[in-house]
Every structure is written in C-alpha cells, then in structure tokens.
Amino acid sequence: MKTESPLIRFGLAIYLVLFFTYLLGPLVLMGITAFNSASFPQVTPWEVFSFEWFTTLFNDKRILSGIGNSLIVGFFTVILSVAMGLAGALMLTQIWPKLRATFYTVIIAPILIPGVVLGISTLVFWDRVNIMLGLSDDSFLRNGIFLTVLGQATFISSYCMLVFVARLQRYDLGLTEAALDLGATHVQAFRKIQLPFLMPAVGSAAVLAFLASFENYNTTTFTFQDYPTLTIELAQKVRYGIDPSVSALAFIIVVITVFFALLNEVKTRRAQLAIANGAPVGAVSGSFKMPGFFSGNPAAVVLTLFVAVVVGTIAYSQFYDPEPAKAVLLKEKRAAQQLRIKALQERVRLQRLEKKLKGPDIFGSGNSKVPQPPSKSASPFGNVFAPTNLEKAAGTNKDEKKPAPKKPGTSAFGNVFAPTNLEKAAPKE
Amino acid sequence: MNGFMKEYFRRNGMLLGWTLLFLVGFWVIMLIILPQISMLDFSFRNHLPPPEMGGPKDTYTLVNYKFLIFGAQGNEDGYNKVDLLVFLRTLIAAAFVTILDLLICYPIAYYLGQSKGGGYIRILVLLLIIPYWINEILRAFAFRIIFGDSGVINEFLMLFSIIDSPIDFIRANIALYAGLSYAYILLMIFPMYNVIESLDRNQIEAARDMGASWYMIHKRVVIPFAKPGISSGCTMVFMLSAGALAAPQILGGPSSLWFTQLIYQWFNQGGNWPQGSAYAVVLLLTCIVIVLSVMRIFKVNMGDIGK
Numbered sequence: 001m002k003t004e005s006p007l008i009r010f011g012l013a014i015y016l017v018l019f020f021t022y023l024l025g026p027l028v029l030m031g032i033t034a035f036n037s038a039s040f041p042q043v044t045p046w047e048v049f050s051f052e053w054f055t056t057l058f059n060d061k062r063i064l065s066g067i068g069n070s071l072i073v074g075f076f077t078v079i080l081s082v083a084m085g086l087a088g089a090l091m092l093t094q095i096w097p098k099l100r101a102t103f104y105t106v107i108i109a110p111i112l113i114p115g116v117v118l119g120i121s122t123l124v125f126w127d128r129v130n131i132m133l134g135l136s137d138d139s140f141l142r143n144g145i146f147l148t149v150l151g152q153a154t155f156i157s158s159y160c161m162l163v164f165v166a167r168l169q170r171y172d173l174g175l176t177e178a179a180l181d182l183g184a185t186h187v188q189a190f191r192k193i194q195l196p197f198l199m200p201a202v203g204s205a206a207v208l209a210f211l212a213s214f215e216n217y218n219t220t221t222f223t224f225q226d227y228p229t230l231t232i233e234l235a236q237k238v239r240y241g242i243d244p245s246v247s248a249l250a251f252i253i254v255v256i257t258v259f260f261a262l263l264n265e266v267k268t269r270r271a272q273l274a275i276a277n278g279a280p281v282g283a284v285s286g287s288f289k290m291p292g293f294f295s296g297n298p299a300a301v302v303l304t305l306f307v308a309v310v311v312g313t314i315a316y317s318q319f320y321d322p323e324p325a326k327a328v329l330l331k332e333k334r335a336a337q338q339l340r341i342k343a344l345q346e347r348v349r350l351q352r353l354e355k356k357l358k359g360p361d362i363f364g365s366g367n368s369k370v371p372q373p374p375s376k377s378a379s380p381f382g383n384v385f386a387p388t389n390l391e392k393a394a395g396t397n398k399d400e401k402k403p404a405p406k407k408p409g410t411s412a413f414g415n416v417f418a419p420t421n422l423e424k425a426a427p428k429e
Numbered sequence: 430m431n432g433f434m435k436e437y438f439r440r441n442g443m444l445l446g447w448t449l450l451f452l453v454g455f456w457v458i459m460l461i462i463l464p465q466i467s468m469l470d471f472s473f474r475n476h477l478p479p480p481e482m483g484g485p486k487d488t489y490t491l492v493n494y495k496f497l498i499f500g501a502q503g504n505e506d507g508y509n510k511v512d513l514l515v516f517l518r519t520l521i522a523a524a525f526v527t528i529l530d531l532l533i534c535y536p537i538a539y540y541l542g543q544s545k546g547g548g549y550i551r552i553l554v555l556l557l558i559i560p561y562w563i564n565e566i567l568r569a570f571a572f573r574i575i576f577g578d579s580g581v582i583n584e585f586l587m588l589f590s591i592i593d594s595p596i597d598f599i600r601a602n603i604a605l606y607a608g609l610s611y612a613y614i615l616l617m618i619f620p621m622y623n624v625i626e627s628l629d630r631n632q633i634e635a636a637r638d639m640g641a642s643w644y645m646i647h648k649r650v651v652i653p654f655a656k657p658g659i660s661s662g663c664t665m666v667f668m669l670s671a672g673a674l675a676a677p678q679i680l681g682g683p684s685s686l687w688f689t690q691l692i693y694q695w696f697n698q699g700g701n702w703p704q705g706s707a708y709a710v711v712l713l714l715t716c717i718v719i720v721l722s723v724m725r726i727f728k729v730n731m732g733d734i735g736k
Contacts, residue, residue, distance in 0.1 A: 008643065012536070012540065015536055015537075016537070016540070019533065019536075019537055020553075020556060022533075022611065023556065023557065023560055023611075023614065024556065024559075024560065025575075026568070026571035026572055026574075026575055026611070027559075027560060027563060027568075027571060029571065029574060029575060029581055030567070030570065030571040030574055033574055041570075041574050042574070042577075042580070042584075083452055084452050084453070084455070084456040086452075087448070087449045087452035087453045087456070088452075088453055088456060090449055091449060091453045094437060094440065094441075096433050103457075106457055106461060106462070107456070107457065107461070109461065110460075110461060111665075112664065112665070112668050112716075112717075112720065113465075113668075113672075113713060114668065114669075114671065114672025114689070114709075114712060114713065114716065115672055115674070116672055116674055116689045116692055116693070116709065116712070117465075117468070117672070117709045117712065117713045118464075120468055120692070120696065120705065120706060120709045121464035121465050121467065121468040121709075122460075122464050123696075124464070124467050124468050124471045124702065124706060125463055125464035125467040125468070126464075128467050128471075150460060153456075153460065154456075154460040154461060154464075157456055157460075185442065186441055186442025186443075186444065186445045186446075187442065187444055187445055190445055211562060214564070215563075215564045215565055215566075217565055217566060217674065217675045218672065218673070218674045218675065218689075221674065221693070221697075222696060222697075230564075231564055231565070231566055234564065234566040234567065234570075235566050235675060235678065235679070238566055238569070238570050238573070238679050239678055239679060242570065242573070246567070246570055247570075247574070249567070250563065250564075250567040250570065250571070253562075253563055253564065253567065254559075254563060257559055257562045257563065258559060261555050261558070261559055261562075265551070265555060
C-alpha cells in the first residue's frame with residue numbers, strides 16, 4: 001500500500017470512514033435513542049436523558065417470555081445442529097468419492113434455500129406426518145418448539161458442518177488409526193483422540209449455532225405456533241407501533257456483543273503474546289497478574305474501561321432521576337408554547353390589519369372581519385419583523401384580544417428544539 | 430457399494446458408524462429432502478378443509494400455479510399482473526442490492542486482504558463482525574429510526590434547510606435497499622476477503638512494475654483471481670435478499686410488497702397452504718436457476734460456495 005499515490009490513499013481514508021459510518025452509525029444512533037425520554041425513538045429533538053425505557057423493557061412480559069422461548073429453542077438447536085453438522089463433516093471425509101460432490105451439494109443447499117421456504121416445508125411436512133400417523137392436532141409434532149428447532153437446525157447444521165470441515169482438514173487420521181492399533185475401541189478413539197482435537201471447532205460451531213438460532217426470523221415465523229421467540233415478538237412490536245424500549249434492548253445486545261468481542265480479542269492477544277515470548281499458553285493465561293494482564297495488550301485495557309463504564313452507568317441509573325430535568329423541559333415547552341401563541345396572535349392581528357388596509361378597495365368592507373387561517377408552511381413569526389409591518393402595526397391595537405387558533409400536530413413545538421434551546425434543556429445536575 | 434459399507438464400519442465401528450449414519454440420515458432425509466418434496470407435493474393439491482384431505486377431492490391439480498400466472502378464475506385480464514409484478518420486482522431489487530453490496534464491499538475486502546495484518550486490521554475486522562451479531566429485526570429497526578419522517582436524516586436536512594418537508598424514504602424504498610444491503614454486507618466481504626488474502630502480493634507488484642495502471646491491476650490481476658469469492662458472495666447475498674422477509678416487512682413502503690410477503694400472507698392470513706407452497710416453490714426454483722446460470726457463466730463450482 002505504501003507505493004500508492006497520496007490521492008488514492010486519501011480516497012481510501014474517506015471510503016473507510018464512510019463505510020464504517022454506514023456500518024456502525026445506525027447502531028450508535030439506535031443506542032442513543034434508548035436514552036431519550038421522547039416516546040418515539042428519535043435522536044432529535046432530544047428531550048431528557050433517562051433510563052425509563054429500560055424499565056419499560058424489563059417490565060414487558062411478552063419480551064421476557066420471548067427471551068425464554070428463544071433460549072429453549074437455542075439450546076436444542078445448538079445440540080442438534082452441532083451433532084448433525086459434525087456427523088455430516090465426518091461423513092464427507094469418508095463417503096464414497098463418487099457421491100461426495102452430490103452429498104456436499106445436498107448438505108450445503110439449506111444455506112442457499114430461502115429461510116421462508118425452509119419454514120414452510122418443515123411446517124407442511126410434519127403436518128403431513130402428523131396426519132399420516134393419525135395423531136391429534138395438539139401432538140408434539142405440531143408443537144411450536146419442536147417445529148422451530150427442526151426448521152432452524154436444517155440450515156444451522158450446514159454452518160456447523162462448514163466449521164468442522166475446516167478443522168478436520170488439519171486432522172491426521174493416523175492418530176485414530178494408532179489409537180485403534182493400541183487397542184482402543186472406536187468410541188474410545190473418537191472420544192479421547194478425535195473429539196479433543198475438534199473441541200475448539202465444537203465451541204465455535206455452538207456459538208455460531210446459538211447466534212443464528214437466536215436471531216432467526218424467516219424460518220421461525222412459520223413454525224413458532226404458540227411459542228413466539230424474542231425475534232418474533234420484536235418483529236410484532238416493530239411492525240405495529242414502535243417505542244424506544246426496542247432501542248433499549250438493542251443497546252443491551254450491542255453492549256453484550258462488544259463485551260464478548262473484546263473478551264475474545266484479549267484472549268487471542270494473550271495467546272499470541274505467550275507464543276511470542278516462547279511460553280506455553282497455559283502459563284500465561286493461568287495466573288492473573290495485574291501488570292502482566294495489561295502489558296502490551298491494548299484490548300485488555302479497552303475491555304476493562306468498557307466494563308467500568310457499563311457498571312458505572314448501571315450504578316448511575318439506580319439513583320438518577322430524570323424528573324427535575326423533565327420538569328425543566330416541560331416549563332420550557334410551556335414557555336415556548338406561550339411564545340408561539342403570542343406570535344400567532346400577533347400574526348392574526350397583522351393579517352386583519354392588512355385586510356383592513358387593503359380590504360375596502362378590493363373586497364369591500366364586509367370581508368375585513370374574517371380572519372385568515374394561518375398557513376401551515378409559513379414560519380410562525382411570519383413577517384412580523386418586516387420593518388414595514390412594524391410601522392403599520394404601530395398605530396392600531398384593536399384586535400389584540402382575539403385568541404389565536406392553535407396549530408395542530410407536533411409541529412407546534414417546532415422551534416423549541418433549535419440548537420440553542422437544546423443546551424438549556426439539558427439536564428442540570 | 431457393499432465393499433464401501435464394510436470399509437465404513439471397519440473404520441468407525443458399529444456404534445459410532447450407526448450413530449453417524451442415523452444423524453446424517455435424519456438431517457438429509459427428514460430435514461432436507463422429504464420436507465422439500467412434501468412442499469412440492471402440497472403445492473399441486475387443492476385447498477381443502479382438513480377433514481376432506483385424503484378424500485376423493487384430494488387430487489393433483491395445477492390450480493395454484495395457474496393462479497400465480499393467470500389470476501383468479503374468470504379473470505378477464507389474462508394474467509395475474511399484481512403478483513407477477515411483485516415477483517419480478519423482488520428479483521430485480523435483489524439483483525440491485527447484490528450489485529450495490531459488491532460495489533460497497535470490494536474495496537474493503539481488497540484493503541483488508543492485502544494489508545499485512547496487525548492490530549489495526551484486527552480491530553477493523555472486529556468492527557465488521559459486531560453489527561452481524563445484532564438481531565436482523567433490530568438492524569431493520571435502526572434503519573427505520575434513521576429514515577423515518579422525523580428520522581435523523583430528515584431532521585438533519587431540514588436543519589440546514591436543504592429540504593422544506595421530510596422526504597418519505599420508506600415509501601421511496603430507499604430505506605429498504607439501504608437496510609437490505611446493510612444486512613448482508615458481511616456475507617459479501619468474507620468470501621472475497623478470504624480469496625484476496627491468498628493472492629500473492631508479488632503479482633500486484635509485478636504488474637505495477639510493468640507499468641499497469643491502478644485500474645488495469647484490478648481488472649487483469651485481482652478480479653480474475655477473486656472470481657470464486659465474488660460469485661460466492663453474490664450468490665449468498667442474492668439468495669438471502671430475494672428470500673428476505675423481515676426487512677421488507679419493517680422497511681418496505683406500503684405500496685410495494687416483497688414476494689416473500691405474499692407467501693407469508695397465504696400462510697398466516699389467507700390460510701391457503703397449497704397456494705403458499707406453490708409460491709414458495711416458484712421462488713425456490715427461480716433462485717436456483719438464477720444462481721446456477723450465474724455460476725455457469727462465471728465458471729464457479731458449487732464447492733466454492735460457503736468457503
């Protein structure tokens with residue numbers, strides 16, 4: 001990259017910034033909306049910093065039961081997928097060479113089949129089996145958890161299979177042969193030799209399977225029956241009216257994700273450091289020494305800071321009270337409303353004035369008493385501040401008592417959120 | 430075949446051999462093949478109430494496929510224009526999303542693949558993966574916050590008086606395209622990244638020494654080499670966006686349906702399973718045909734998918 005011209009490097013820098021803004025910006029903004037007390041998830045206008053949406057979230061029974069169902073489904077899906085994925089990968093290494101390509105196509109296909117199709121086919125097939133076996137309508141074959149686990153495992157097993165295939169490529173079959181020659185049974189050789197070698201792959205396949213199961217929507221939406229998972233509940237919530245408690249949930253998930261990502265990074269780096277220093281991994285990772293933990297491992301520093309911030313925020317949320325700040329905001333809103341009403345009154349008065357001045361010439365005197373409704377798009381202060389208007393207005397004060405019509409809808413508070421007002425509205429500690 | 434089975438059990442033993450066979454058999458037959466066949470079979474049947482299933486009326490018919498093409502019986506129009514249009518639009522939009530993702534992701538895959546690693550690159554990769562761990566629904570939700578009437582973009586544009594009234598990004602489907610390309614970025618980057626990483630830097634150096642321009646290096650050296658990764662990424666993104674359901678439901682405009690939404694309606698609102706199955710079969714077959722022909726054109730093997 002060093003030989004590139006400065007122009008290309010500059011372009012690359014801009015591209016990287018744009019790319020990561022696109023990638024992370026939505027998540028950051030969503031996280032911010034979780035702390036805005038406004039009842040619609042929004043960053044602007046900013047109302048008051050508050051934790052109330054987290055409280056709402058933790059009191060939402062449907063979300064909580066959704067999490068419960070997701071965990072149950074995830075648990076069984078992980079077991080089934082890891083087992084089938086491993087079996088598929090082992091079979092792939094042994095199968096009759098002529099069949100191998102076909103077999104690979106069949107077990108990789110679920111990744112490419114649309115999730116919707118997998119959900120439908122699972123539902124239809126087990127419904128058929130149910131009818132064929134003459135079971136009742138509420139038999140276990142129609143149970144939402146059973147169907148969801150099978151539907152998800154169909155394609156998640158393929159992901160797991162890919163993970164195992166990658167690991168198996170580095171496995172020396174001679175090891176199993178040696179164990180067998182030394183008198184181990186096949187099961188023993190598998191359990192003591194091959195499985196320990198595959199253990200890291202089992203771990204990553206399980207994590208992958210759980211994540212895929214937890215966030216699956218397309219397949220689950222056809223199979224969940226009476227057991228909506230978290231994703232289904234979220235989708236219902238998002239489709240029919242949204243509120244920032246969804247943002248709060250997203251924020252929690254992002255925090256958990258970042259935590260585990262950092263944790264993983266710390267572990268990897270420590271292992272690398274250990275190898276670089278010539279020490280076995282266990283020697284370094286076994287003992288927890290404060291200075292050693294941080295030395296040359298920026299990820300560890302970031303992780304510690306991150307945990308400190310999260311714990312601090314949670315502690316802060318326990319005694320933070322947004323009410324005073326909210327009261328201030330309410331006051332400001334009222335003040336702004338007053339201002340707005342006054343401005344409207346002024347404008348209506350001016351309009352009448354104008355009418356009066358022009359009226360007799362064009363429409364005759366009869367029209368002059370009808371006030372024109374304020375137009376929606378015009379600025380609320382209209383042309384109050386135009387110098388000519390002031391001069392005109394100076395003389396007459398007759399119509400001042402006429403109440404101005406309130407503007408409909410949310411736009412009535414429009415100007416409250418001008419940048420200067422934001423500073424005023426910020427919580428004062 | 431017999432010898433193969435003997436060899437198989439000699440290598441694995443009885444218990445382990447049968448366990449493997451059972452697991453693989455269950456997966457391949459009960460989860461992959463039979464459900465698909467059963468869906469295909471179901472799509473050729475009449476829509477009947479449960480008691481009449483298996484009765485004399487339960488015969489094979491083409492009525493469900495006819496409905497997709499010609500519409501309801503007695504339809505004077507000739508063709509089921511509404512559904513066919515949705516179908517066509519879904520495919521075109523999915524192709525559009527795929528191309529968009531390819532354009533967005535190629536530079537970053539090249540940059541990551543050709544840089545020499547190190548902490549900085551590791552952090553970039555970490556940042557790439559984090560959004561992928563967030564729920565699909567939540568990602569779509571984030572885009573709805575951004576593109577809504579009082580979303581960040583509209584508020585921002587109005588603050589600087591670039592526009593007077595909010596732009597309806599949702600109705601214009603901009604939110605949908607942005608959300609879909611966002612959802613599958615990672616699936617595009619990683620296959621390309623893996624291939625480009627294995628490209629010898631000396632090849633690029635050599636091309637540059639011989640006077641090849643920046644454009645020619647990519648056209649003649651990098652892209653031909655990265656072709657398996659590119660087509661693998663494109664296949665996955667195309668299939669997934671054509672089969673997406675959550676993003677169109679959340680981000681789609683009121684007047685533009687996604688084909689999967691039609692299927693969803695037949696199942697969950699219409700209650701007409703055979704009709705929904707027929708639509709699902711059409712979607713599946715079309716996707717397979719498109720992917721296979723693209724693979725044929727670019728001369729890529731099935732084995733390259735999923736690497």
